[in-house]
Structure formats: structure tokens, C-alpha cells
Amino acid sequence: MARMPNLPKPYIVDTEHSPHAELKPVPLAAVTLTNGFWAPRLAINREITLPAQYQQLESTGRLDNFRRAAGKLDIDFQGRYYNDSDVYKWVEAAAWSLAATEDPALKDMLEGVVHLIAEAQEPDGYLNTYFSFDRAPERWSNLRDMHELYCAGHLFHAAVAHYRTTGNTRLLDAARRFADLICDTFGSGQAQRPGVAGHPEIEMALVELARTTGDVRYLAQAVYFVDARGHGLLGNSAYHQDHQPLRETGCLTGHAVRAAYLVAGAADVLAETGEPALGEALTRLWQHMHSRQMYVTGGLGSRHRGEAIGADHELPNALAYAETCAGIANVMWAWRMLQLHGDAGYADLMERALYNAVLPGISLAGTTYFYVNPLATDGQAEPGGQIYQRQPWFGTACCPTNISRTLAAFPGMLYSVTGRTVWVHHYAANEAQLTLPDGRQLHIVQRTRYPWDGLVTIEILTEGTFTLKVRIPGWCDAQEERFRPTININSAPYTGEVQPSHYVTIERNWSVGDALCIRMPMAVRRIAAHPHILENTGRTALFRGPLLYCLEGLDHPQHDLRDIILPPSGALTSTFHTDLLGGVQVIEGTASAVTIDAAWTASPYRAVELPRGAMSALELTAIPYFAWANREPGALQIWLRRS
């Protein structure tokens, strides 16, 4: 069993450099999105989604649970025992949304909710509205199933976000009191009891709380929770990542969101402790996930049963679970690995998952959500099928507020800094005021229509000598003319190597008005899957830039999408349709469709030698996967037959 670690006091202060991470994040308020692809999405998130979620928190009794716990309402607890976490994630999303934008109405809502939360806290610091009154004796009685530590973690994250964006310590104080109680309660000391969370989350949250408060005790507690796992406290269950100590595991197992939250928390611990064995484990787990467990979307979770990671290369399409929260968790893990190692592969994964595993989880209007994200559906409800349609809320509503806090935090993921270097991880129109570790203020502007267009101009508005590291996405291809990325500095071509999935390092004495132009060719790419992903044998997926494309039934009303054959070569063009789906780049081309002949009606098995049905040409229309099911529910296909 893990013992409480004896840690050196690390250097941990808000937004400062974790001692063992390569990169240092920048404050969210330093980056302002300016139109382009992302700014309107974050505006919808702030103006439409968060107020609508607030109404859901109110109408489903989630806020009343806090009023009840505070003694202001004499009613029963409403909903599921983990419902507090949705309130906390909403607070986090609202707080991050206010970091760089004023919104008095949202601010009022936020402060009202913070007030409710703080009032519900027990005198000893405990805070969970389910375990109040007659359920108080059941506190901590079932750490595996009852999500108490999970809810606590989301409270801490909410408190950190609220404090960082408002400077107000009300929620942070409440979080610290609860964290102190948890530190007093769980551990290997004589007055403590062993314990570990059935659903990870508190590991990340405690490290963030340590970073924000400078209190190393919270970090030590996070280390304890990582170390205590895999020693039978959760029944040795692989579903709960308790079958082995984390440092000994070779791959993610069990519930996908739990698995990814755990490694994201361990990565936070690693950034503070630098422990080699933990670092090796995380790299090993990452490589396994990336090569064998990940959907082409960047999503995770192959099985509806247990919302779980599957066997290696078990990545079914129609039966995919790919919970929106698991895609978010993969982004969170990748972001932490990127800060640790400065390796562009992690930023590539963030980009893949943000566009193709997170964005599909919310409607373009910002009002409905997918919990499960299939990669194919025939659009039929029966028998045993499901008509996939985004929903305004869920009984277990983890995904909606998780999407909102991720979108709200996105501007903070565009850049990092080290020494006299600015790292540009992601491309989105924005204006940033960055502070280098040496104290210099840099003002830079990104202009781009990315991901619709591959041209990014980074304008420098501060003079001086410093370094820009710009990521060349892994989807570019230096060997292939059509996909070869290039860089210009002002009008001169950059002559160094421009290698995909790496950062190009440009050190220069910049003048105000200097412009770095990155061109990432946006030709349509045909992608194949590993031969062991058996459902995708002989099939192609289409990408353009970072965006995965798909076919929808309503664009091909004469055909069953499963009968469409896209030959391995042949022209595919793309055009921006301003009036479609809020404006999307559409891929078009000629494909063919095979007729399913009547002989198949009798039996689904017959001689290979029999001729297949007649072929007919058709005009294919592919839209970005993130935009699917925004017109009407129906058939979906990503992986198309090549023959």
C-alpha cells in the first residue's frame, strides 16, 4: 500500500512553471479570440449554452439540492447522487468564459451559484448535497460507486477557475476547507483511512489547488490517490483502474472517462514531482492508447457495456460509445503531456480530438448534446437500433457542462511559453498579450480562417529578440507536394526544415509588423485504418486539414450510405458553403453505388463468386463530422468502401 509521500516543497504558484514540465501555460485572460472559427463558438457557449444549462440546473433540482443542504428548502434530494458535479462544471465553464470577456448577466448567475455552493458547506468543511441530513452517516462509505471524491474534485476545479478569473476567494476558501478535510481523512497515517476515488478527477483537482494556493499538502494528497490505486481498495477492478498500480499498467482499461481522467491527473502529479517511473508509465500508456485504442476522431471508448475501452484495435463504428466526456478527457491528458514534453504529437491529438470528438458533442446552435458519438448509423430505430439525435439534457448530464468548460478554456491552450520562446500550439484567429518568463510582454496577432483555410498569419506587434515555435500539424506531409507545409517570414520563404508533427523554431530580432505566414495545404486526404481494425478493412475516411468528414443520409437520399464506393483515386474538390450548417467546407466528388440485389434478401451469406449488383455513379457530398445531425437525424457513414 502506498505511503504518504515525503515531497520537497515545489515551486507552485498560479500559472507559474511546474518544475518538471517543459512548458508553462499562459493565463486564459491573455488570449482574446477574434472572429474566425472559434470566437463565434465561444460566444454561443457563453451567451446561449451556459444560460440554457443554468436553466437545466435549476429545473432539474440540481441548484435546489444546494438550497436544501443549506437548510433553505425542506425537500428531498433530487436526481442522481453525483449531480453536484454538473453545478461545479458549470461554475468552471462560466468562470473561464468571463476571463477575457465581460458578461454581467452571466457574472450574476455565476455569483449566485457560488453563493449557493458556499452556503451548503458543512461546519467541518464537507460539501456534498447528497450526503446531507439523514445520509450524513453514509459519508465516505462507498468511495467506489458514490462519486464523492469526484464531486469534490470538480468543486476544486470550479473554485480555482472562479478565483483565477475574479480574484474572489469565497469558493476557493470553501474548496480548501473541504480539501483539508479530505487530506485529514484519507491516507496512510494513523488517524487516516485508506481510500481512493472510484471515478478519478480529484487527482487533477488537488494539483490545481496546490498550484493555486501554493499548499504542497494538496499535491501530496494527489500523489497518495495516484499511488493508492491498484492495491485492491476498489476490489482490484480493471473497470476502476484498480487491477494494477498505475506505474505497472501497459494500457488504459475499463471505463474510458475514468481511465483518461486518472492519467491526466497523474500527468499533473508528474509535472510537479518529475518521478521517472510515473513518466515512463504515462508515455507507455499514451503510446498504447494512440496506436491501438483511439478512434480516428480522437475519441475513446469502444463499448456501450461499461462505457469502456475495448481490446486493442476493437474500434467498431456503429457500436462506438466514444462518450463526449472521454474525448474531452483525451484532450485534457494530451494538454498535460504537451506541457510536460513539448512534443507536437500531443498537440496533434488535441487538435484531432477537439474538432472531431468534442465538437460533435454539441449542436451548432449550442443547445443540444451527444453523450454517445457513433461513427456510423443506418438511421433506423428498429430493431435494436437507435436514432441518434442530440438531446437538451440527460439524467446523467456529465457531457454538456464538460463541453462548455472545455470550450471556455480553449483560448488558454493556444500558447505556452518557455525562456524567451512562445510556443504556438493551435491555430485560431486571436490577439494575445503574452508574458515571457523573463518578464517581457509580447503582443501577437493570429489571423486565419483555420481550419477552413490553411493560411495562418502571425503578426508580431512587439519588437525584440525572441523565439517563435510554431507547430506543423502531423496531418501535413512534407514528402507530398499537395500536403507540403511552407513558411514565409514577411515575404521571404523560410528555408529551414518544416517537418510535420514538429515545432519549427524561428529565433529573430522581430520588428513591429513582422509577419510569419504558415501555409498548410488543405487538399482532401484519404485515410486508411490499421489492418487489425477489422471493420475498416478496405475502407477510406476523408480528412481536410484537421477535420474528419462524413456522409449523411439526407445528402444522398437515393442511396444507402453503406453501398457507396469511393475508389482509391479520383478528384475530390472542396468548397465553402456559407449557407450550409452555419458555413462549412464541403467535399464533393464522383463515387459509385452498388445495388444490393434481391438475392441477398433470402440470406445474408452467399457464394463469393456471384456477381455483385449493378454499379451506378453518384455525386458524393461529405460534411465535417462535427456538424453531422444538425439538420435532421438520419444515416451517417465515415468509413467508405474502396471497392
Add this chain to the structure above:
Amino acid sequence: MARMPNLPKPYIVDTEHSPHAELKPVPLAAVTLTNGFWAPRLAINREITLPAQYQQLESTGRLDNFRRAAGKLDIDFQGRYYNDSDVYKWVEAAAWSLAATEDPALKDMLEGVVHLIAEAQEPDGYLNTYFSFDRAPERWSNLRDMHELYCAGHLFHAAVAHYRTTGNTRLLDAARRFADLICDTFGSGQAQRPGVAGHPEIEMALVELARTTGDVRYLAQAVYFVDARGHGLLGNSAYHQDHQPLRETGCLTGHAVRAAYLVAGAADVLAETGEPALGEALTRLWQHMHSRQMYVTGGLGSRHRGEAIGADHELPNALAYAETCAGIANVMWAWRMLQLHGDAGYADLMERALYNAVLPGISLAGTTYFYVNPLATDGQAEPGGQIYQRQPWFGTACCPTNISRTLAAFPGMLYSVTGRTVWVHHYAANEAQLTLPDGRQLHIVQRTRYPWDGLVTIEILTEGTFTLKVRIPGWCDAQEERFRPTININSAPYTGEVQPSHYVTIERNWSVGDALCIRMPMAVRRIAAHPHILENTGRTALFRGPLLYCLEGLDHPQHDLRDIILPPSGALTSTFHTDLLGGVQVIEGTASAVTIDAAWTASPYRAVELPRGAMSALELTAIPYFAWANREPGALQIWLRRS
């Protein structure tokens, strides 16, 4: 809600012709298997499997539960609440096994168990060892989940088998008393309550009890249970086939075994009532199942979650559930449809499922069982995988005794009779003494090594004018020389049409010693799957005769089976290996394997244009799927890439 039907008294006596069925079954005792493929299997079933199962019934407390209920043991109920059903299925299997073969030791075991069962019956006729003593007040309180009517059904089936093979009425009397109680209890009468079984089985059993006793009340009760379904008594659950009345459903839904048991029971009802709407529903459900829900094995059930039927064409391989009991249920349904309609397609399905969905469920040694039958596995346990290996027993042990009763009953499925016609449904070496409806005794002998060899000789040992109808299996192909079936009568070729999936009708004044020779060419067949079974796109399965073949990892130690490519043409030979797996015909040929290049290690997604790995030739060895995992657990592949 269904009302108790007002039925005419049908003509129902043991083994007599159900009034609305085309065919009439023959008594099990009329057919004696004589070496060949099946006789040794039934001998193992009788001599090894049933005694071993008896020991399991004893050691797991299943028999003690009856001793306890009889007041002879003061212990707690042991195991699951449906464990009585395993005892009943064992009784049925043992009774059928004794129909044509003497086995004093087995007979003693059987009578001992019958004695235990009868002694456990309550004074009012109730008989379920779980709901005895302090649980007696909970009787019938949860028909959906507690399997009371399911267990009762298996008691009735056991009683019918025991009575038919021994003439002893002890168990039949007990069954009737319990059936009378059930008839008194459930229905739409004033003194009755509405009710329907969460797990169908009692529908078939009540019709068999009616046929055996001549008591129409049991038939009426079966009709009630069929009719009462789909009206919300089971919460409108599709899992329990309660979402719609059966006559209105378009496809099987929910738990695969329950779904197929229900339609098999409805087919029994139909044979007695001839109700057109029920007949149309069953034909519609059959066609839907056969064209969209059935594995190439004849198995059913695509989903581990809920052990359930999937959406149309959702037939994953590694993730198949294909419970052995569901394959058995499909055989039971097909057998009843065959008796109703005399259509060879039903016998084709029986053959497909018996060889490829039922036999794989038991080891060649007759001592271990598969509950789940995957169609592919990489043989790796981690992560999230499973090493498939047959087990000697299960906590929920429905499959072992279900296989045994099916094997024991198999000789009774070889023939039916009508008028002056003998129907030959299946080919297996046997000697039969059949009684035509006109009272004539016919003695015929089948000599064949089928399914290893396609030559079947039917020798006639009774002179006179009568008709033989012999089934030409659907896997033959009259259009294709290699697969064209032929018939000789003595040395003369039969000149009529020999059409696959039909019965050839031969009326003749037979002399003693006349021989009908059927030749079914056993060339290897390459089979493709419906294009909407997406995991099988561009893949081939191999059949030889009725047998589905597979590759096992241990025959290809240098290769991952998923990398093996079998081109659409090229010679495949087959040879009988006497020393392999108890003697099996093996398919051999040259195939190739593609090397998975190292570039796949980084990401499972890459450009279609990239060259695939080097190809190498390999010698492929395929064995019958039913024999897989009898040497060591490991990798399995049925559907092979064509390119």
C-alpha cells in the same frame, strides 16, 4: 389484454399429427444412430457428459435444493433462483438418451433425480425449490425476473421426455399438478390474475404437455401466454418481447434466447390452432431473422450487453455473443417451422446451426462448454480482451444441459412422415423403423460419413409403394458443376430435378434392398456476407458441405490471423486427418500474409496511398469451426481478407 381463448378440442395425442402442421414427427426410439459422425457424439453425451453434469448438479447444490425443499436437508438454498431448470434439462437429456439405448447406470441416476423432484412438490402442486419455506410468500411476485414460469416449463419438458421414454407417469403427474395450478392462477378469468413469463419456455412446454396428455387446457394456457405478451405486463420491454403483441412485431428483439424461445412456443401453438395471423407473424419474423439477424453459424445474439439481438446486419465477429442456448433455440424454432410447412429452408437452417452454432458449444471430449461463441478472437486477454476457453460449468449453467438435451433429441429430427411419405431431413448414419400414418412399418437404413463425405445411401428394407422425400441442402448448387447434387436409384441416375433447398420426391414401388444414393459434392465453398455486415466487407468464409471452417492461431504460429489474405480464387484442397481433433476434414491451400509495417505503430490511421507491407506466401490450414479451441486457447478467424 388477451382473453382466454375458446378453443375447439384439437386432436392431440403423443407423436400424433398436430392438426395444422404439415409434417408429423417420429418417435425418438424409432431411430438408432449407427457409427458415422453423430453416433459417437451421442455416446459421449450419454456416457461422459451426462454423468459429469450429474456430478455438477450434485456438487453445486442444485440437487440439494430439491432435498431441502422436500424437508430432508436443513440448509440454505444454493446458487441462483433459476437453478432448478438445469436439473430439469438434465432429466430431459437423460430421458431422451435412454429412448433407443439401454444404460442402467444413467437410468438409475435419472430415476433418482425424478424421485427428488417429485418429493419436492408442494401440496398445492407448486414446485420451485427457491420459493420454498420463508420465500413461499414471494411466489409469482416477479414473473419478469424470477424465472418461475421458465423453470416450470423445463419441468414439463422433462416430464414429457421421462414419460415418453419410460412410460412412467410419476414426473408427468407432478408436472400436470403444477400445470393445473398455473392454469388456475394465470389468465383473464375472475379468479385468475394476468401474468406472462419474463423468460419464455412455458409456451412450448404447455403445448407438449397438451400433446402428451390430450388435455386442451394446457394448450389454451399456452395461447394465453402468447397472447398476453406485448400488453405491458413486462413493462413494455423489448428486451422481454413485451413492446408489441407478437402478431404485430416485425423482427426478433431483445434477449436472443428469450426471443427465439417465444417464437418456438408460438410455432407450437400455431401447429395446434392454425391461426393465420400467428402464422403470418412467424413467417415474417423468420424471414427477418434469416436475412438480417443471423450469424453465418446460424447463431443469434450480437450483443454482450443484454445477451441481445442487434440492429439489422449488426453481426460483429470478435464481439459476437452468439450464446450456445440461442443457437439451440434457433434449431428448436426451425424444427417447428419445418413441421408446420415442410419447407427445406428450415431444415437448412437446422443443419447450419447444429453443426456451427450448437456443436461449438461443447468440447470434443464432452466435458467443457462455451456459453459465448465468438467468430474471431486475437487470443489476447488484455486489454479488455478475453481468452476464450470452454469451461466445465457456469454459475448460470443454462448451456451445458441444453446442449445435452439437444444432442439426445437429434435422432428424432432426422425424419418426419405424412400420408405415405417419409421425409428425410438430415443425413446421419442410422437405422430407422418408421410408422406411416396408414400404419405401415418401414425399415430403412442410412449409410454415410456425412458431413465428412457427401455420399448418402438410403437402403430400403421394406417392400411396397411409398414416397421418399429427401432434402437437397441449400448449400448445394445445381448451376455449378462442382456443387451439383445428383441422385441414383440403384444404379440408374434419377432424371428429375434435383433442386437445392428443396425436397426431391421419389414415389416408387420399392423392393427390399433398393438403394437411393444422394451425392452432394463436398468441394470447398467461398462465402461472402451481405454488404451491410460492415465488418465482413471484402472477406470470405470457407464452407465444406454444411461445415463452416476457421483458422486457429496454433496452425499458423508465424502469423497474426488478421493479416492472412485469401485471394478470391486459387485451389483449396481438403483431406481427412484421422489423428487430428478426433478426425476432421482439413482445408488446405496457399494464401498470403501482409506484413504490418512499423509505421502503424505510431498511429492506426494513415494515408491510403502509402504502400502496404510486404506480402509473403503461407500454407493455410482451416479446421471445422465446431472443433476450434480443442487443443489450446488462442486466436481464431473465420472471415478472411480477400485482398
